[in-house]
Amino acid sequence: MKFCCYCSAELFYDIPKNDNRHRYICQRCDIVHYQNPKIVAGCIPVWEDQILLCKRAIEPRLGYWTLPAGFMELGESSLEAGIRETWEEANARVEVDDLFAVFNLPYVDQVYMMFRARLVDLKFSASIESLEVKLFKEDDIPWGELAFTTIKETLKCYLDDRSRGHFQLHTGDVIKTDGRYDFIATLV
């Protein structure tokens, strides 16, 4: 960020009055340009004992498998965002049961909110965002070809809960250290 999006003047990087951290501030109109984490909302769409995954048609991680999820948009709820992303990535309609996982990714300033959901029917298909959309039984999940650590951890939590016969909310952080991603469950 170098210029004010309201007046085009140059920004400087300083601590505003009554604040405690550096922000981008406009030299001309004094507006503080705050930056905040983004929400990625998605679903775990299930049909009987199978889970719907999408093979990504876009970077990052093109060609790897993921649960349908994407950035929450202005004017919608996180639940609506999860349902919309499932439609956009898999042409799949779902009914949502509950909020299942809230995972922080502070190294990319994202918070994943994943909902547990049931497919309404089997009319899913690849969209412009997916190369392939497919139902997987537990033994067939392509663990080595999953797109993101959050997706792997969401699936592990889901399958653990299912085998125990009891679903609960999962919270945690994905931490990146020296290029390695570790998951830390919190509030357990």
Next chain:
Amino acid sequence: MKFCCYCSAELFYDIPKNDNRHRYICQRCDIVHYQNPKIVAGCIPVWEDQILLCKRAIEPRLGYWTLPAGFMELGESSLEAGIRETWEEANARVEVDDLFAVFNLPYVDQVYMMFRARLVDLKFSASIESLEVKLFKEDDIPWGELAFTTIKETLKCYLDDRSRGHFQLHTGDVIKTDGRYDFIATLV
């Protein structure tokens, strides 16, 4: 938004290629300026049967009572944000039990994440952001002087759960219609 924050050229408002909604796009460098909802993280700090509230020293809703909460910052988790806001608004240290409420406010593009927490000690006090910080028993909560609908609903859910002896995650939306705010619980 009128100018590109990277190159200062004028923005135009159009649907980017492979997208389905209008965005601000730079005429010169083609960068799409996405806008997304923000997370407000906070705590319900309790001491025995009392709840800590803060009287706001800043607009909006200056002089009204709230639970400590504020915008999540880059580089932190939602849990860290809730703990930090409780420290900044009430000089109070807490230990967090669980994520208690996730409420969407699509009319202001915010998602509230409220954590259930216990005060570590009674060394809380008003900060630069609060005129007064005080513990309230259930019968003394100033329902008519609460700052926001989300805060009122969080407190109602908390007290309902407490009276039932069982805490659970609450999800819902605050909807604004003709200047009136309504709360709709979801996934119940």
